[in-house]
Amino acid sequence: MAEVSTAAAPAAQRLELHACDGHAIVAHRFDAQAPRAVVVVGAAMGVPQDFYFDFARHLATRGYTALTFDYRGVGHSAPRSLRRFPATLTNWMRHDYDAALRAAHALAQGRPLYVVGHSLGAQLPAASPSGGLIDAMATVAGGSGYFGGMPLRLKPFVALMWFGIAPIAMPLAGYFPGRRLKIIGDLPSGVMRQWRRWCMKPDYLLAHEPGAREAYAQARFPILSLSFTDDLMMPQVNIDTLQAHFRNATRQVRRIAPSEVGAKSIGHVGFFRRRFADSLWPIVTDWFDGLTPTQETSR
Secondary structure, eight states: OOOOOOSOOOOOEEEEEEOTTSOEEEEEEEOOSSOSEEEEEEOOTTOOGGGGHHHHHHHHHTTEEEEEEOOTTSGGGOOSOOTTOOOOHHHIIIIIHHHHHHHHHHHHTTSOEEEEEETHHHHSGGGSTTGGGOSEEEEESOSOOOGGGSOTTTHHHHHHIIIIIHHHHHHHHSSEEHHHHTSSOEEOHHHHHHHHHHHTSTTGGGGTSTTHHHHHHHOOSOEEEEEETTOSSSOHHHHHHHHTTOTTSOEEEEEEOGGGGTOSOOTTTGGGSGGGTTTTHHHHHHHHHHHSOOHHHHO
């Protein structure tokens, strides 16, 4: 394991990024003192970027300037009311993620550009217009949301959400009121409707998004794929099915049991909690270290 910097964790710098369709999204930047690379942290469905701030600070203390962002309609990028707010997963992929990658590329100034994608945040970047800028990607619970691959005990709940709760709640609220329902989080209706369509197909987004299949196949960056044995939301079969479409990318796979890191659970979102700062987070930064030239060798 590489030595961890003793530098103080940096404060977040708020940025406003402008997508190619003119929409503004909010990002936060965490500067490393002597950055070796820039890392975009892509969020999971309905998870605000604040959840990743501690991990972003960890990246900065390890020499990686980090950029977090919220998709339109989520967190800092949400309007006062989501009622009838127009947003889709296609917007998130082709406009919002693209804006984050372009901003990070400009910030990198010739240094490598990496991605840490959590769940949905690992699905979208390769198929964004700027996916070709990525030099490496670490995926955390990053696979397909295909309904058929879900564990049997989870399928009744997922079916109830897609065919009962969401279709009833969205017309009444004008958006998906996930916070009140304690499911995922508040989301624009267009996002939920499109996500349902993706989840009904074995090839997930590749079955619906023009050019996505080709973009996955053309990606040549290395991938570190992390998954967890107690993550019911993202079974390994769905990870392998989606990531198999990265035909020209080298892929390192690690499936981790909570007991390996002295924990009772990790689940779908646990990786990014502070209690795993010394056990799980260095897996990613050590991997980046192995890919990234030092300042001396890069001159």
